Amino acid sequence: MIVDKSYQAVTGRKGEIINKAMGVDYSRYETGSIAFRYEDMMNDTGYTLEDHIRLQQQFNVGNTPIFELKNLTELARKCAAPGKGARIFVKDEASNPAGSFKERRAVASVYQAKKMGYKGVIAATSGNYGAAVASQAAMQGLKCIIVQECYDSKGSGQPEIVEKARKCEALGAEVLQLSVGPELFYEVLMMLEETGFFNASLYSAFGVGGVETLGWELAHQFRDRCGRDADVVVCANAGGGNLTGTARGLRKAGSKAKIIAASVDLKGLSMASDQQFNRKSFTTAHTGFGVPYATDPDHSDVPRSAARPLRYMDRYVTVKQGEVFYITEALATLEGMEKGPAGNTSLAAAFALAQEMDQDQIIVAQETEYTGAGKHIQPQLAFARKNGIEILFGDPAEEIPGSNIILPARPSLLKAREADLDHMRKSLIRRQATRATGPVTAAEIAYLAEETNSSDAFVKGVLTELGYQLA
Amino acid sequence: MAKKNDWVRVHRSVLEPEQRTGKLPEDTKLVPLEMWVKGRLLNESAEIGDDVTVLTRAGREEHGRMIEVDPCYELNYGCFVPEILEMEEQLRGALFGGEQV
Numbered sequence: 047m048i049v050d051k052s053y054q055a056v057t058g059r060k061g062e063i064i065n066k067a068m069g070v071d072y073s074r075y076e077t078g079s080i081a082f083r084y085e086d087m088m089n090d091t092g093y094t095l096e097d098h099i100r101l102q103q104q105f106n107v108g109n110t111p112i113f114e115l116k117n118l119t120e121l122a123r124k125c126a127a128p129g130k131g132a133r134i135f136v137k138d139e140a141s142n143p144a145g146s147f148k149e150r151r152a153v154a155s156v157y158q159a160k161k162m163g164y165k166g167v168i169a170a171t172s173g174n175y176g177a178a179v180a181s182q183a184a185m186q187g188l189k190c191i192i193v194q195e196c197y198d199s200k201g202s203g204q205p206e207i208v209e210k211a212r213k214c215e216a217l218g219a220e221v222l223q224l225s226v227g228p229e230l231f232y233e234v235l236m237m238l239e240e241t242g243f244f245n246a247s248l249y250s251a252f253g254v255g256g257v258e259t260l261g262w263e264l265a266h267q268f269r270d271r272c273g274r275d276a277d278v279v280v281c282a283n284a285g286g287g288n289l290t291g292t293a294r295g296l297r298k299a300g301s302k303a304k305i306i307a308a309s310v311d312l313k314g315l316s317m318a319s320d321q322q323f324n325r326k327s328f329t330t331a332h333t334g335f336g337v338p339y340a341t342d343p344d345h346s347d348v349p350r351s352a353a354r355p356l357r358y359m360d361r362y363v364t365v366k367q368g369e370v371f372y373i374t375e376a377l378a379t380l381e382g383m384e385k386g387p388a389g390n391t392s393l394a395a396a397f398a399l400a401q402e403m404d405q406d407q408i409i410v411a412q413e414t415e416y417t418g419a420g421k422h423i424q425p426q427l428a429f430a431r432k433n434g435i436e437i438l439f440g441d442p443a444e445e446i447p448g449s450n451i452i453l454p455a456r457p458s459l460l461k462a463r464e465a466d467l468d469h470m471r472k473s474l475i476r477r478q479a480t481r482a483t484g485p486v487t488a489a490e491i492a493y494l495a496e497e498t499n500s501s502d503a504f505v506k507g508v509l510t511e512l513g514y515q516l517a
Numbered sequence: 518m519a520k521k522n523d524w525v526r527v528h529r530s531v532l533e534p535e536q537r538t539g540k541l542p543e544d545t546k547l548v549p550l551e552m553w554v555k556g557r558l559l560n561e562s563a564e565i566g567d568d569v570t571v572l573t574r575a576g577r578e579e580h581g582r583m584i585e586v587d588p589c590y591e592l593n594y595g596c597f598v599p600e601i602l603e604m605e606e607q608l609r610g611a612l613f614g615g616e617q618v
Contacts, residue, residue, distance in 0.1 A: 053538060117612060124611065124618045166575055189575045199548040208592045215555075220574035224531070225551040229538055233531060233552070241577060319542040375604040380612060420592035428595030437600055453600055457611050458618045 049239070056235050064348060067238040067245040069162055072349040080481045081493035082350055088294075091251045093154050095298055098256050101157055105185050107149045108259050110141045112267050112410065117380040118393075122400045125458040132277065132403035134396055135410040137264060140385050144181035144217065145416025146174035150260055151253040151287060156182040158252050159244030165189055166243040170234040170347055172196060172207045173330045173388075174415055179246050180219035190219040191243065193234050197225050198323045205429050206329050206388065209420030226323045231347050247348045248285055254352035257291020258298060264412060265299030275301045278399060278409040282391040283307035283362070284335040286343060286355030292412055293358030304360045308395035308462065309336035310388075311364040312447045325448040327367050327430050331391040336362075337465075341473040356467075356474055356498050363462035365394040366442040368452040371423050372460060373397055387423050389415025398462035427451070471498035475508045485517035519586040523558045526588040527571055527581030554579050555588055 050056075056063075065071055075083040093101070102108040115134045123131030139147035152169075156179065159167050166189030169179045176192035183190035192214045196207045203223075211221045222237070224230055238245055247253065261279075268276045279296065281289040293305045310332040315322045317334040326332070340362070343351040373394040374387040386393075393411035400409045419425065431437055436450040441459050445452040454460045475494050479486065486509055494505040506516060519525050530549035537550060556571030556579060563569045569583045610616035 053532060053536060121608070121612045121618070191573075191575045191577075197551070197553070199551070205592055205595070208590075212590050212592065215574070218574065220554065220556075220577070223553040225548070227537065227541065227545055227550050229532060229550050232538075233550075241575065243575075316542045318540075318545055320545040320548055322542075372604055375601060376608050379605045379608055419594055422594060424598050424601060425593065425595030427598045427600065431596075431598070437598070439600070439603070453604060456617055457608065 051236060053229065053232055056232055056239070060235060061349065063235050063238050064245060067243065068247070068250065070250070075350060079483065079487065080478050080490040084354065087350060088251050088255060088352060091154070091255055093252065093255055095258050095262060095295065098154060098259050099262070102150060102153050102256070102259055105153050105182060106143050107153050108142070108263065110138050110263070112137050112264070112271065115381050118376060118397060119400065121376070121380065121457055122397055123405065126401035129405060130401055130403065131405050132400040132407040132409045134400050135276070135408060136393055136414055137260070137410060137412045139413040140389070140416045144174070144177040144213070146178060146389065147257065147260055147288065147413045148173070148175040148178035149181060150256040150291070151175060151248065152178040152182040152246065152256070154252040154256050155179070155244070155246040155250060156186050156188060159246065160186050160188055162244070164242070164244035166191065166241060167246040168193065168234060168237050168241065168243045169246040169248065170230050171248060172210060174210065175248055176210050176219070177213045177217060180214040180217035184218045189243070191222060191237055191241070192219050193222045193224065193230060193237060195226060195230050196223040199225055199320045202324055204324060204329050205420035205425045209418055226318065226320045228318055234347055245347065247346065248287055249346040249348045249351040249353050251352040254287045254291045257287060258295035260412060261292040261295025261301070262299045264292070264410065265296055265301040268408065272408060276303045276408040276410045277403065278306055279303045280306045280308050280392040280396045280399065280409065280411050282331040282389070282413065283309050283340065283355055284330045284332065285339045285346065286353035288413070289355040290353045290358055305358050306395065306399060307336070307355060307359045307362040308392045309333045309364050310370055310391055311366055311463070315447045322448055324433050325435060327426050327451060328370070328388055331388050333364060337470065341470050342477050354497065356470060357496060359467065359499060362465040362467050362470070363395050363399070364465050365391060365398070365462060366445040366452065367447065368442045368445055369454060369460045370394045371427065371451065372453050374423050383414070384417050385414040386417055387426065389413050394460065395462045398460055471500050471504070472508050474498055475505060476512060479509060479512060479514055482514060485515040487517045491516070518562065518564055519558050519583065520562050521558055521560065523586055524555060524588065525558050525569070525571060525583050526553060526555045526585040527569060527579065528553050528584045529581035552581070554581070
């Protein structure tokens with residue numbers, strides 16, 4: 047049989063390919079209305095939080111330490127008003143086998159793939175998730191293909207992504223590298239069809255469920271060490287799985303910590319642009335992923351994403367590229383830890399947010415990530431400069447993504463800037479409401495209120511403004 | 518020159534510009550979607566620039582133009598960036614040296 051491999055034909059077979067490549071029939075969670083059964087999807091994996099904890103222990107993942115960053119706290123207090131400056135902690139996720147929290151997301155997917163008899167796993171990722179899946183596939187004895195977006199049309203690769211390719215290959219994976227474009231998911235569908243491997247999607251319930259252990263650990267670690275919960279947990283936000291999983295884990299542990307999302311501000315840069323691809327210094331944890339995935343979670347490689355960050359966010363702040371580079375240097379020179387840089391996005395935000403809080407409060411940046419050649423402030427700043435990006439000291443508020451990187455001229459200029467969460471909530475409601483088949487029902491309104499962590503009144507207001515009839 | 522079983526890197530276009538999805542920025546629409554992968558050479562021998570078939574790490578047969586034999590990683594820590602030193606001095610000065618925060 048000749049298989050049509052055109053873009054239209056392959057993406058047209060998406061539902062069928064994904065069903066075969068995951069053993070999950072997503073259609074069973076649809077209700078024929080705006081709503082879908084999110085919690086059922088999360089609970090149907092067959093893995094409870096306790097199962098994830100046990101599996102991760104079995105495969106050397108998790109139980110990472112928390113570190114109090116006393117010098118950074120001291121510096122934040124010098125920048126803050128008297129009495130302000132919460133204790134800043136970081137969870138050292140870099141100490142996972144492949145160097146990031148993403149391994150929590152990979153364990154159950156790879157385990158499930160093996161249990162179901164798949165010979166290998168495939169993941170679409172230019173980031174740490176590739177190394178995480180490769181590491182788990184190595185440990186659990188499966189083949190692994192990582193598909194990454196890496197080069198522009200001149201063949202120039204983002205140093206950070208080139209390093210991820212090296213790491214994946216070091217862990218035994220095949221790395222298929224692509225030039226810029228959203229057809230990455232088309233290539234993945236073709237690979238799934240060709241190999242019959244398991245789709246270890248970042249957005250599956252196996253993956254996002256695995257991150258719940260991070261939130262669970264945080265709650266228990268702070269109770270053990272400080273006798274209380276953290277007041278604020280800052281999560282870097284891109285596809286939303288990190289925040290979603292962490293928040294769900296915290297809730298399951300009974301923690302009332304505020305959840306603050308943080309992304310690097312790349313406003314104005316198109317993520318699918320060939321010419322702009324190498325004019326950015328951050329390939330993840332940025333607004334180019336964070337905002338579209340928050341407002342429209344279901345445009346990934348699965349029909350329904352388990353990562354639904356708007357459900358759990360209390361606030362969403364942005365930081366500039368120059369500020370994340372700066373905090374990465376601060377972590378090295380004041381705390382003796384070389385990590386990141388992308389994994390320090392939440393730490394940059396935490397440094398600024400701590401200054402709003404009282405000194406007896408606790409704020410935690412819930413991840414670090416490994417560093418290495420290519421993936422480090424020096425090669426990344428050198429690459430930016432080579433690509434014509436100006437690097438200067440000044441007020442990062444004036445940074446223009448794609449034109450310059452402004453390092454704070456002094457530490458007090460590092461700020462966390464409020465993103466308009468209500469605007470994002472409205473955007474999600476507007477998109478999802480298009481599925482309405484008649485007047486919007488009370489059940490649909492309640493669902494949208496959950497999706498946006500808002501209220502029935504808020505949802506009703508937005509729907510009325512959009513001209514929808516309410517049942 | 519490479520011989521059978523050598524570790525090589527191949528490159529090809531997956532989608533030509535006219536085959537790409539409509540939802541693309543103008544600059545990306547003008548260029549093909551390209552692919553790079555490594556594998557063991559299945560041809561008896563080949564020269565750089567030849568169209569070849571390779572066996573990848575995951576056991577797939579893949580084809581493309583051979584662009585590298587014994588491909589190496591060229592990533593490094595980049596050129597000296599004087600601003601990093603300046604950040605270090607400024608941060609230490611602010612915390613320990615009584616300089617302006």
